[in-house]
Amino acid sequence: MNIRYPNGKVFQSTANTSSKNKAPVLYGNRGMTLEDDLHETNLYYLHHQIAVVHKKPTPIQIVDVHYPKRSAAVIKEAYFKQASTTDFNGVYKGKYIDFEAKETKNKTSFPLQNFHEHQIQHMQQVVKQNGICFVILLFRVFNEVYLLPAERLFYYWERKEAGERKSITKQEVEKDGYLIPIGFQPRIDYIKIIDSVYC
Amino acid sequence: MNIRYPNGKVFQSTANTSSKNKAPVLYGNRGMTLEDDLHETNLYYLHHQIAVVHKKPTPIQIVDVHYPKRSAAVIKEAYFKQASTTDFNGVYKGKYIDFEAKETKNKTSFPLQNFHEHQIQHMQQVVKQNGICFVILLFRVFNEVYLLPAERLFYYWERKEAGERKSITKQEVEKDGYLIPIGFQPRIDYIKIIDSVYC
Numbered sequence: 001m002n003i004r005y006p007n008g009k010v011f012q013s014t015a016n017t018s019s020k021n022k023a024p025v026l027y028g029n030r031g032m033t034l035e036d037d038l039h040e041t042n043l044y045y046l047h048h049q050i051a052v053v054h055k056k057p058t059p060i061q062i063v064d065v066h067y068p069k070r071s072a073a074v075i076k077e078a079y080f081k082q083a084s085t086t087d088f089n090g091v092y093k094g095k096y097i098d099f100e101a102k103e104t105k106n107k108t109s110f111p112l113q114n115f116h117e118h119q120i121q122h123m124q125q126v127v128k129q130n131g132i133c134f135v136i137l138l139f140r141v142f143n144e145v146y147l148l149p150a151e152r153l154f155y156y157w158e159r160k161e162a163g164e165r166k167s168i169t170k171q172e173v174e175k176d177g178y179l180i181p182i183g184f185q186p187r188i189d190y191i192k193i194i195d196s197v198y199c
Numbered sequence: 200m201n202i203r204y205p206n207g208k209v210f211q212s213t214a215n216t217s218s219k220n221k222a223p224v225l226y227g228n229r230g231m232t233l234e235d236d237l238h239e240t241n242l243y244y245l246h247h248q249i250a251v252v253h254k255k256p257t258p259i260q261i262v263d264v265h266y267p268k269r270s271a272a273v274i275k276e277a278y279f280k281q282a283s284t285t286d287f288n289g290v291y292k293g294k295y296i297d298f299e300a301k302e303t304k305n306k307t308s309f310p311l312q313n314f315h316e317h318q319i320q321h322m323q324q325v326v327k328q329n330g331i332c333f334v335i336l337l338f339r340v341f342n343e344v345y346l347l348p349a350e351r352l353f354y355y356w357e358r359k360e361a362g363e364r365k366s367i368t369k370q371e372v373e374k375d376g377y378l379i380p381i382g383f384q385p386r387i388d389y390i391k392i393i394d395s396v397y398c
Binding site for chain 2: 049051054056057062075076077079080091096097098128
């Protein structure tokens with residue numbers, strides 16, 4: 001029988017791990033998503049006063065709201081809107097950081113269709129303002145997470161716009177990006193990479 | 200007869216303004232809100248590559264979504280959530296900026312009930328990370344907009360927590376804050392204040 005957390009997620013016991021060096025949790029083996037892990041990572045940063053980074057709420061177009069007496073307003077009709085920025089932003093040592101996180105099941109390349117034109121535009125605006133801007137890419141099959149600076153993403157985006165390949169090869173991600181080791185706390189320690197690359 | 204914009208707002212003609220120095224647009228006289236003006240200001244900053252600042256979407260708790268065939272997903276039941284951060288953040292010359300904007304019709308003081316405990320906490324976290332953090336306060340009756348650094352807000356918040364007055368007097372806002380002149384483009388040029396106060 002599966003034991004479940006209150007949110008419905010299956011509890012994965014790690015009590016029988018015999019090795020002293022615990023094996024990293026694998027994306028293939030569990031219900032966790034990249035977004036969950038980044039949420040946990042950002043909470044860790046917040047509680048340890050390392051950085052203040054939040055995921056932006058999903059933008060919603062509200063069409064109809066009811067106001068029942070003696071209870072909270074209920075949204076009765078609404079639609080998902082396309083986000084005009086990236087999902088995550090915040091502050092680290094006074095500096096602005098901004099990123100988007102995406103994953104692929106692809107083994108050989110990261111498809112650029114994961115990004116939207118206006119997100120690229122937003123990242124270009126951030127880079128012009130000297131913000132620290134990047135994407136976090138998960139290759140789910142290999143359990144590998146990379147930080148790729150926005151400037152390199154722009155290069156591959158322009159290559160796509162020029163009619164060439166519509167993805168970044170895994171070799172290119174390995175060459176231009178930085179592997180973020182998956183850990184326990186924090187799970188995806190991207191600030192460590194920022195420290196070595198940008199600071 | 201009132202002439203209206205497509206969005207329903209009444210058009211206020213300024214053609215018969217005789218004075219060379221046009222009178223500033225008054226909050227009392229028009230449908231514009233502080234939020235509209237900050238939106239226009241942020242668009243101006245964005246287009247002129249002065250800063251990249253966006254308002255965060257309102258957080259919504261989605262309960263029920265329908266997926267009709269051949270059309271967009273419809274949210275059928277959702278509720279407004281309390282925001283856990285401030286409304287605006289972004290980047291200016293590499294630096295993180297973060298603020299909340301509030302208004303009052305009160306003539307003598309700014310009520311602190313406009314802010315929530317978790318917003319104050321968020322601002323404290325930002326200040327600890329050396330982010331530029333402040334509030335923009337509109338006294339609607341006087342048509343006056345002030346930038347008040349978060350550190351000063353904390354002082355008055357703690358005074359309230361200590362059981363003393365539940366507002367900041369207008370004199371205190373004048374003393375600790377910076378009057379932002381209301382202009383045409385940009386409407387509320389808070390970056391100019393940041394330049395002189397923080398940079």
